[in-house]
Amino acid sequence: MTNQAIEDLKTYVGGLQDLGHVMGLLSWDMETQMPPAAADSRGKQMGILSELHHQRATADTLKHLLETAEATGSNAPVDKALLREVRRHYDHATKLPQAFVSELTEVTAKAHHVWVEARQKQDFSLFEPLLTKIVAMNRQQADYLGWEGSPLNALMDLFEPGLTVDEVDRLFNQLRAPLVQLVQAIGNSPHHATWPFDNERFAEAQQKELTVKVLETMGFDFKRGRLDKAPHPFCTNFSINDVRLTSRYHEEDPFSALLTAMHEGGHGLVEQQADMALERTPLPGATLGIHESQSRLYENILGRSLAFWTYLTPAIKAMYPECAAMQRLEAQDIFRLVNRVKPSFIRVESDEVTYNLHIMLRYELEKALIENQLQVADLPAAWNEKMQAYLGITPPNDSQGVLQDVHWSGGMIGYFPTYTLGNLYSAQFWHTANQDNPTLNSDIEQGKLAVLTQWLRDKIHRHGQVDLPAGIVQRVTGQALNAHYFLDYLWDKYTPLYQLSETPSYKTTVS
């Protein structure tokens, strides 16, 4: 029996998804294809689409369709998820007064320019007044949306539904000391790999050829997707059957473009492997945290594993027959090269061990700001203090410190934790994947990457956002999210790599 109220809602929401996807295409085109002089006209085109999208997302028609469907109800999990997500989006689009949204758009547009200038001039004081305004407006936004416990809960919920400071604090308290300990232990190790290339150049065409081969082996379907170049790599999609990856190529480094594409390919598989029944609803894909877990699983857990390089080393050596330094490398050598750990000032350049300390620092500062326990004027000092405590280094200036990320100038507070959540999810999923597939490691050594991809499709991707993140973790792994899986993954991998002799503190204490 068809539920007519649900069907009517789906038809309306389908049009809304279409408009969102058209906006996505305009952005993709702008980043990858558009002639540079067309920026102004593209801005106008985005403007009118954004206006039409907003009208449709806040229309009384939608309110009535949604209320009717909610009143009718449905026991089907997909229908329930549809009602939940449409309600979330509708409430978010309508709870904020139009004047507030307009002001926030204006403030962040201005803040972006000022942030670029401040970063260039290494002068936080230029950015301070606007960041103060942005923090206040985010606090106001939390009040409009409603919150319990901490105003940050309302903001984080926008990026990862259901996430709370209690949960983040619980996880980050598990992580903090063992990560600091691991960073220090690696820092003290004499067994750091030396970069073997000097003036060698690895041509973009070869890098792309290998990248496509690996993406295909991962199971990315090029009949339903593409790979293009973009200065800031991303993945976007306009349908389950139209998923577009981007990567960038550094000719002096034969590994980074590949790992970047595997990261984006992980995002891409989440979208491509959704059930077609979810097409034109808000349900394919995943929350930011779950999405990031898949990209990091492919980039780090798979792409930086010995098993993967056991498979790929012959292929990468064959790609550059005239590079003597490459010909000397074995799988173990590349494994070491792609897992070099070193504290750095810049988050996006950091390795998988130090990365989460960058995130924890940002989360703790955001929380203090939004809860009025820290003033924006005191932010640079607080930043540098935490950098010293967590990574043992102090930025030489604010451009390499508090000014490095674009997020705050864009008004995004509460976004950063999703990156670390992704790492935690990925390790816990990986643990279960190996339990379910006892020969997974040797499958990967033989290039059978599709074993992993199919498991992820069946367990996670095909269901899209039918469950919330906590429900997905519970369903797939049989328990709630636990940071120990990620800590175990790191310590187990890096102990032999750096010949560490220390026992991780978290294993000797009850937690």
Next chain:
Amino acid sequence: MTNQAIEDLKTYVGGLQDLGHVMGLLSWDMETQMPPAAADSRGKQMGILSELHHQRATADTLKHLLETAEATGSNAPVDKALLREVRRHYDHATKLPQAFVSELTEVTAKAHHVWVEARQKQDFSLFEPLLTKIVAMNRQQADYLGWEGSPLNALMDLFEPGLTVDEVDRLFNQLRAPLVQLVQAIGNSPHHATWPFDNERFAEAQQKELTVKVLETMGFDFKRGRLDKAPHPFCTNFSINDVRLTSRYHEEDPFSALLTAMHEGGHGLVEQQADMALERTPLPGATLGIHESQSRLYENILGRSLAFWTYLTPAIKAMYPECAAMQRLEAQDIFRLVNRVKPSFIRVESDEVTYNLHIMLRYELEKALIENQLQVADLPAAWNEKMQAYLGITPPNDSQGVLQDVHWSGGMIGYFPTYTLGNLYSAQFWHTANQDNPTLNSDIEQGKLAVLTQWLRDKIHRHGQVDLPAGIVQRVTGQALNAHYFLDYLWDKYTPLYQLSETPSYKTTVS
């Protein structure tokens, strides 16, 4: 002094242009970038945009803004043209009942599939019922739009504003006999060039490199445009600053991709060289006929001239140093190769001499159909009879005859004459360009193609559609359109090429 009513109308119409350009981007992406499996989702996205565009194009808001602006009036030519074009589009969008438009969309969607099948099976009878319906609906459409003289006037006006059967008959009566005579004279000549290549392959990368060089020399601005591959080449644009050409490459032919790109480049320059003051109005660009005059001017009059090959022959020989056959060619040889004339069944494969006879045939049949002087059942026989009369050949089957073109299945009756109009305009503009620039031929021999492009920009492109076609021809050339310029161009070019001794009949009779 600003005219507020005009400004308000411009703002509204700007949004309509934006939506149209977004639809253009979706189509461009579909033809050049989109993964094949995404066709269904793209159809839905086009559907909702088309709905939103139609709503905005027929809204009472527009009616009121337009009436207010018309009542206020303006003496500025750009304002007057704006009012004229907005009125044209609004009337066209509102004069046809919605039920009629929906039925036509359905009929043509079905007709397209049936036409593909009929063409494949060489069986006109499959297509006949739907074509009968399409002719009747076009007649009905003419009645909705209103017409005088012939219902075809209303239909042609949709493609070339102001064009009438009286005008087309006048021009085609000038053309018919001299073209048939020229085709016969060339057919009787023993001086046909022999294709010098056999198994040689001209790599796509080299062909593209030369194409880009020529487009740049023509003045096409790649900071405000691009060139991509598409199976059916076209030019589209989403702004004066975002003009996209496509071409296709045949590796056995080193000339065809270049000439195709020059054709599309001509279209592209019309858009790129419009005054920025016309941005986001319906006024940049040109009617179909004027547009086609520019593409054919670059493709045929320039790209198939001896002067152009005097310039480009060294470059094309340098592009293929290992091809002995290419190294033996001189400018005069290539000039002969790209100007081979031979009657053929298929319009899109025909040369610039026979091409217009293909068009005249179609126009005459369309006119007879729409004026009820010919039944669709009798169309194949009428087609073949005219082919024999004009080109001296009879198609072996209807797929190579009456079924060859996509236009009628798409509901387009009255479109074909714009192709020949383009040829006639181009020759008359070319005549004036040479009068205004006495050294134009030697400029082209030296690769100074920009001399022509700048003249076209100043005389035609920058004004967009401020004037109607007849006004443009009068303004630029000082007289009305006259087919003799085109006939002179053809006879002057082909008489030495084929060493003809005949005197063209039109020069010996008063016309």
